[in-house]
Amino acid sequence: MSVKNLLLDPAFEGALNELSSKLPLKRIYEFVIAQYLLEHQEISLETANQEMLKFVKYVNEDSVKHAFECLNQDYYDTVQLKIKLFTYQDEKLSKTPIFQEVLYNETFKGYVKDIIHYGLFRYEKVFKEQDYGVPHFKLYEQYQMIDAALTI
Incomplete structure (x- = not known):
């Protein structure tokens, strides 16, 4: 099946x-959480903190909660709201039925995994395991306004 046909879904x-x-x-927080949710239905704040430590030396618990809120699209405006992949409720983040359906298709899941793995790989190459504090800014990197809002 061609990529063009895949995008018809x-x-x-x-x-x-x-x-x-x-x-x-x-x-890195959002993609570490998303990677975990590829194989699990939900993730708690505590589990997310543990998963984060596989990639970084220090985890800011407020940033993990903020990542849950970002994945829940709490900070999106109406233009950005198109498809919701995650739901944050009762201190847990879970996959939406739409995202579960996407991941049920092994071909689709492969493409989703590739995006997540690429994001994690590139992040590790640029930022390594360093903690840049809050907001999470590295000197001499380029940031857009939306990046600034989401890295707090």
């Missing part, structure tokens, strides 16, 4: 657009 195209819009990563 609106849920798959929406998931790719949503995840790709976060690249290149300026903060």
Whole structure:
């Protein structure tokens, strides 16, 4: 099946657009959480903190909660709201039924995994395991206004 035919599925195209819009990563938290949720239905704040330590030396718990809120699209304006992949409720983040359906298709799941793995790989190459504090800014990197809002 060609990529053009794959993009005829609106849920798959929406998931790719949503995840790709976060690249290149300026903060690793969202993609570490998304990677965990590829194989699990939900993630708690505590589990997310543990997963984060696999990639960085220090985890700011407020930033993990902020990442849950970002993945829940709490800070999106109406133009950005197109497809929702995650839901944050009762201190847990879970996949939406739409995202579960996308991941059920192994071909679609492969593309989603590639985006997440690319994001994590590139982040590790640029930022390594360093903690740049809050806001998470590295000197001499370029940031857009939306990056500044989401890296706090």
